[in-house]
């Protein structure tokens with residue numbers, strides 16, 4: 103009986119009530135009643151096996167779900183417990199006074215502070231205003247980076263001339279830390295909104311361009327050749343084959359870019375900002391208001407996470423074939 | 428009447444790291460005329476796919492040239508070639524349809540969209556291209572799978588979509604690189620019959636690569652046997668087993684005739700000779 107993938111060996115250690123039976127061809131025993139070495143299981147053991155089987159989903163096993171990449175499968179329940187565990191740990195060490203509130207305020211204090219700054223504000227603006235300022239910068243830069251980066255990356259991937267022109271430029275600035283060129287951006291663009299957007303935009307541009315370019319070169323040569331031999335023009339090959347084929351990589355690049363954007367946001371808001379979640383955190387840290395610092399960090403983390411989930415959802419909708427073919 | 432001519436064509440692939448350049452084809456000559464169903468057989472690595480890529484216009488010969496009708500097939504446009512025949516230079520095009528060994532379908536399109544893709548590129552209106560695609564999907568036995576995604580099909584079904592796609596595009600010439608290799612015996616036979624029917628009706632030129640001697644003998648009007656290192660055409664046979672098959676519709680009967688068996692032995696001897704020498 104191999105139809106059960108459950109730990110039969112452990113169950114077969116249980117007290118036996120029946121002697122060994124041979125599986126009969128005419129009358130196949132129900133899958134559950136014998137253990138791997140052919141011995142009949144006690145009713146109690148059968149019940150356990152049945153319950154354990156119920157825990158597993160009844161859907162057909164996808165190829166590679168078990169004997170595929172190690173670690174495939176659903177981890178959401180584990181993630182939930184892990185999250186609760188760490189919040190619990192946080193509450194424990196703070197509420198018992200093991201860690202002083204100056205270093206780590208308790209979750210309750212942080213939540214209370216969040217409510218407080220939502221209503222009354224902190225350093226000159228409410229939480230909503232700080233958030234709106236930051237989200238405007240992030241998503242404004244993101245839209246700009248996608249609008250410019252995706253066509254540019256595709257063009258670099260598709261054209262020798264474009265590659266020649268832009269490759270050195272992008273490869274040169276890409277590894278530079280945004281803080282290194284921040285002064286330059288300020289000298290050029292001043293200290294108002296445009297320099298902040300520019301800084302975040304620059305941080306986001308490189309991953310978008312590079313992933314679009316990688317996406318172009320990941321398109322299978324046979325798909326391109328077949329398109330040509332069905333009469334496609336060069337332009338049609340780009341719009342009908344390459345753009346679609348590059349989409350999975352482009353979406354990955356967009357996810358990475360948003361991550362870079364959050365990283366750069368605080369740097370951008372260091373300079374002459376009056377609003378922004380990064381500014382709020384910096385300002386709070388100067389006055390050692392740790393609960394605002396933590397509140398800001400949690401908010402950034404949660405928003406970034408939610409956006410990433412949205413992107414992943416879009417991935418399953420837009421490129422359901424990713425990795426399938 | 429269009430004709431494909433291959434004149435003294437050689438293809439030398441540049442050396443891999445630390446190796447010698449590979450002469451994949453050496454001074455190959457071949458003419459394919461309207462109504463020819465040319466089947467290429469030969470040991471692995473003898474340059475069959477290279478020859479198909481040349482005809483399709485995907486690669487350019489190192490030496491020699493190819494013409495289709497009045498135009499010259501070039502892997503990509505060359506500036507100032509100094510052509511001595513024809514004026515036009517053509518790369519790959521809708522006149523030569525390709526079916527690859529492994530399907531090259533577009534996974535973001537479903538089955539019917541893949542099949543009509545070529546017509547869409549050419550701007551045929553939706554109603555008509557749907558009809559034509561549906562006709563060929565039915566012929567390959569996939570009439571119930573129009574809306575399926577490519578990755579929801581089995582390997583053999585994917586390959587059949589690839590064949591339907593090439594046929595829907597109605598090219599002058601079909602280039603098929605081991606198109607039926609991945610199929611089960613039954614489907615394979617029905618698709619052989621389908622291709623022969625299409626060929627008889629339309630008199631398309633076909634260039635068909637296979638490893639299967641029986642398949643080669645059953646389909647070919649002309650069989651070329653190639654041999655490796657350097658790749659060249661060593662034997663050529665005119666055959667008419669496909670006429671017998673189209674009359675009787677009985678592959679097993681044709682294949683068990685004494686002439687067929689004798690021919691098969693002859694071909695196998697040649698190929699085995701090559702494989703031992705290689």
Ligand SMILES: Nc1ncnc2c1ncn2[C@@H]1O[C@H](COP(=O)(O)OP(=O)(O)OP(=O)(O)O)[C@@H](O)[C@H]1O
Nearest residue numbers: 440441449450451470471472473474475476477478
């Ligand atoms: N892109 C390439 N670069 C370098 N060498 C190549 C390339 N493509 C093919 N070759 C070489 O050319 C020779 C012929 O290859 P080709 O693919 O035409 O063989 P084939 O007859 O189609 O073989 P098979 O029956 O295994 O498909 C081989 O020796 C191969 O190593």
Ligand SMILES: [Mg+2]
Nearest residue numbers: 475476477604
């Ligand atoms: Mg080949």
